[in-house]
Amino acid sequence: MILDHARAVILDKGYRRATIADIAQRAGIGKGAVYLDFPSKEAVLDALLARSVREMAAAVRGRIDRHGAPVTLSELYGISMEALLADELMLAFYLADDSVLGDYVRDKGPGRYGPRLDWLTGYATDLREAGLLRRDVDPRAASLVMSVFAVGLINAGPVLGGLPPDSLAQAVRQMSALISAGWELDPAGADAAAVRRAHDTLLDRLDEQTEAP
Template sequence: MLNKRNIDQINDSGQLVIPARQPVPERITESLPPHSKRLKKEDQILNSAQKLIIQYGFDKTTVEEIAREAGVSKGAIYLHFPSKYAILDRLVERETRKVLEDLIQHLDADSRGYTVFNIYKFSVRALLHNPFLAAMYTRDRKTLGEYGTRLMSGEIGRAGMNFSADFIRHFQHAGMIDPDVNPEVLGHIMTGLKYGLAGMSAVEISPEKLEAISDLTGEMFQRAFGREDGDQAAAQAALKEMFAAGLSLLAQLQTEQKRSAS
């Protein structure tokens, strides 16, 4: 049925003109709670938990203390996380994802690209500048408690943060590492030295000296075993694939850990 409004919208050819859909008024969209607000609150809680866990250890940190540090109620904590263990799970996942994403960004931006030197340098620097990450890597029981130590032991340590034999093989196939090198042996050497450097972050050595040590160690690996004329695209794809597998494994182990703890 045509009313006056319809008639006004009929063109010279007798066709009804459907007006363009108008955007939602700004005042309405502003009243909708954005998803980012929830993520921001979660990050606020996680940052506070991370600070307290580094300072006092996971076992001695309570939900009440996390709430107080974050400036929220205890009930607000449970709106985002069902337990203190869930907070640690999320922290481990967040910091693991962050270091992997940062590593990719650094490698993409650096002129030497995906060389052994760069991967070693940037991954060690990430540990030196993040005490929680260093505790994850060294499986520091004082910081992570028994729950966190079990979570970081075994497969996740090999898949997510170590220079595994698979990592070496992938980069050998990409032409970035000498194909004659034994992958298992080189992986153990690189991981052991990285572990030692992460532990040195607790000693009174300046960050600048630690970075210089890690850079020199990476350069030694590059000169002895690395190649700079390999397939950078293949190396990048392999690294991203391994990181994705590591994050997937982390989620799986977190689920198994929850089942065993219940």
């Protein structure tokens, strides 16, 4: 599969140094065959990141399925970020090609990420109604805080001079702990079925967006 070879090339050379010719050579095909599926290197990156997000969503669903009690917002946030950073390619973008993701997010802009903020707001609202979040938590403000943190991690490398993997993981754990301490109620009192519906709705929307052409 072309994407598998593209992933290997990018891990080996880095995104900025990798070329369509490199990908074609690794796949044992001509450049024209790559261009039949992907009009540019940027399109290859888009497909690779979409695949990573789908795999992250699948991993999160699996963790939810294996969880006995309702999964809280802090747990889901931590699980999602950990799954993303467990992807070797995504981790390389954070640590080695540390300006690639920032450029990508800025290029896609509100058209790609604006809906995700709306989905996260709806998700937080559903969790509040299900009894997992305090009534005084503003879902929009909470969603913005989580989104700003995620975007900040993407841009932290170029600004701060690089971050080791342990620092990224620790930052995610600390953010999850802050969400838990500041916003959440005891999950034992929550509507477990409503919580699961909220999780499924959010993950379904993410899957639908990443499947879009």
